[in-house]
Amino acid sequence: MDVKTLCLGLLSARPASGYDLKKEFESLFKHFFPAGYGSIYPALADLAAAGLVSCEEIPQTGKPDRKVYQVTPAGREAFARALEECQPQHKMRSEFLAALYFADRMEADRVRELLEQRVAELRGAVQHIENIQGNWSGDAPKGARFVAGFGAAVAKAAAAYIEQHKGLLLEDSATARKQRHGAPRPSLENRA
Amino acid sequence: MDVKTLCLGLLSARPASGYDLKKEFESLFKHFFPAGYGSIYPALADLAAAGLVSCEEIPQTGKPDRKVYQVTPAGREAFARALEECQPQHKMRSEFLAALYFADRMEADRVRELLEQRVAELRGAVQHIENIQGNWSGDAPKGARFVAGFGAAVAKAAAAYIEQHKGLLLEDSATARKQRHGAPRPSLENRA
DNA sequence: AAGAGCATGTAACCTGTTACATGATTAT
């Protein structure tokens, strides 16, 4: 399941240009499978070379010809097989968590900055998803709805965790806790 | 924040060999920053070449010499600067979500399989984290505790979402819902 | 006038993954 396969999948719903596909990646796929022109255009060229899509060039004035790609029967079959056979991974690489692992060695302001930035990003992601959902009129495919809901739910959970547990990183002494809340708060955070 | 920087960070807590570092990556970092020997050994060689770590070779019988790396003052400084200056990203690439976006074009059994696999993985991740937390006796660094809690919370939220919303993907007609639950369930899933 | 949107692509680069190569010791 690489960018190439995803392009094939999107094209098997409707014909599109590389530019169009980029916009699709920017909307729903943005937060779990980003792709730029640098991967989309070569992917399209490869798919065409393999005969999985065909390309119709539409002349334009003042801009490069618009190249609209369409799935071929072979492409449709290849995508179906890909869906059947792939063992979909869920990879993540979080520099955010890696950095916070070393929170001990950072200044409190820096920790606060990282935490706030991440929460802002997460809220942005939720907003982005809810905007998309708001533009659906009940006719969106169930896969899209499931995926959007998943993204929003997980982003909200992440933001909530940060808000609820940032104290663990920002208040480093029992004294600090006492002064701010009147009583020490034993760390219950990590219980099952 | 690449594998190289993380190795430097781990080494600035205690000296270790590449093999040791791999184990550290396998424990807490496993779910948000995986790294294999193929990235760790070259990273260590680069760090040594740059003078950020020093290496002591300990002869062994029957195995390659154990190479224990230690941070140099320059390395400590470089890591501090990296923590200060990095703008930590949180990248994810989920073939799982990408595949489910196309759930319409999959057989129900296949969808069920993907969902179950993912839930099993998520529960495994939670288990893994809770095992680590169980081995801590209150003395673990706060960064580690925060990160572990975050991972567990997010994994639980993801698993819960899947369990609660898999119906959206598996029951595809109002008829099916009526037969199983006695009444159709309007899609409330995506409301804010 | 400035900026966003439309529209395509290439080439160098970075980083990480996978497979290969070796081999003794210890636990089940």
Added chain:
DNA sequence: ATAATCATGTAACAGGTTACATGCTCTT
């Protein structure tokens, strides 16, 4: 016996990112 653990590394490969290259039109 078999598998796991210890212990190191290289080389080829894959895949994606970034910067470069071009240029018109429409909106503000």
